[in-house]
Amino acid sequence: MSSVNTAVQLITREEAEKGLSRAGSTCSPALARGPWEYDLAEALAGEPAYGPGASSSDVAPQATPRQGQLPEEYKKASDAELDARIRAAKATLGDRAVILGHFYQRDEVIQYADFVGDSFQLANAALTKPDAEAIIFCGVHFMAETADILSTPEQAVILPNLAAGCSMADMADEDSVEECWEQLEEIFGTEPDASGRVPVIPVTYMNSSAALKAFCGRNGGIVCTSSNAKVVLEWAFERGQRVLFFPDQHLGRNTAKALGVPLEQMPMWNPRKELGGNDEQQLLDSRVILWHGFCSVHKRFNVGQIEKARQDFPGVNVIVHPECPMEVVDAADSAGSTDFIKKAIAAATEPTTFAIGTEINMVNRLAAENPQHTIFCLDPVICPCSTMYRIHPGYLAWVLEELVEGRVVNRITVDESVQDNAKIALERMLAAKPA
Secondary structure, eight states: OHHHHHHHHHHHHHHHHOOOOOOBSSGGGGGGGHHHHHHHHHHHTTTTOOTOOOOOTTTOOOTTTOOOOOOOOHHOOOOOHHOOOHHHHHHGGGGGGGEETTTTOOOOHHOOOOOOOOHHHHHHHHHOOOOOOOOEEOOOHHHHHHHHHHOOOEEEEEOOOOOOOHHHHSSSSSHHHHHHHHHHHHHHHSSOTTTTTTSHHHHHHHHOOOOHHHHHEEEEEEETTTTHHHHHHHHHHHBBBEEEEEEEEEHHHHHHHHHOOOOOGOEOOOOOOOOGOOOOOHHHSSSSSESOOOOOTGGGHHHHHHHHHHHHHHHHHEEEOOOSSSHHHHSSEEEOOOOOOOHHHHHHHOOOOEEEEEHHHHHHHHHHOOOSSSSEEESSOOOTTTTTGGGHHHHHHHHHHHHHHHHOSOOOOOHHHHHHHHHHHHHHHHOOOOO
């Protein structure tokens, strides 16, 4: 099976050379271009963006990091040349550098990773290499921040392309959450009830900035992953009367619903509206207050896609990520984290047809690794995570060769004042192990 990048290149070439109309085959033919074209376009426009294929409704904040220009030699290098240079640099650096690759990363980069996993697994993987001088995180910005918080001060965490951010993480910023918190304290007060539970516990998804993790740390809250969200909510309910969950509404809603929380007790908080778009009574009656955030990749999945999969493949096993909308999770056979999806497929002893609702790079890789099964993505349109896709072998070759020369570029650092509180929330998360 060809990689997502190869498929996008072929689709784009066919449309250009033969005039074929394959509208809808890929969410953006611009994905075929080098990411450095977008670095330059953003520099010229003076406006950050998430990259080709991103939803038009995902507007990058002005503070979004931007990538400087990649040296010309890496833009012009062939795939074979980049491969040779990356492997040579890795060999020279040896144990001094470790490369982490997220499940959603393109195959052309993931082939060089020393560890592959989700953001939480990769942050833990970095801890197994305390002697590595550099941790090259082929993921997105919040993941590199988490690795910096959990790694030693002597280790440099590097993000090959600084423009690899996350639109969901950007949907909840520190100022908006602080303002929300102040309004909630005015309504709920700050005193615990008779059983010692405080009025509200903040819970942030791993897909958030270090500043929001620190906010949770200093306000009695915790970080969750898609793997341990259920355990984390149970932890929070033991300590609080209700939960403020951000930034992903869908993970919060799906997890709370599975715990028996009624939908009417899960109001949405829209930071652009007064009281988040609620009245005081709705908030007083709440158990989980959901932030108005979402993942643009997982928002693409819908019930119609599941119905078509069941029609085309009777007996198909539909597995989706809990970042998908509630109606999609309800219509699927099961829902879980990227690691859950991977393990579910590995556990199938007989040839099975799987329809998967998560990012296309991971789905394609699962299909290639499990040829005994039929595995396909629920969304027929090739639309990878636009920000993860900003990382290309050219950037990886550049940061590695700079390390060989004794120079650290694109280092991600979290201020010590932020690190201390963020680490508190992360350590609470580490202790909240799923059964």
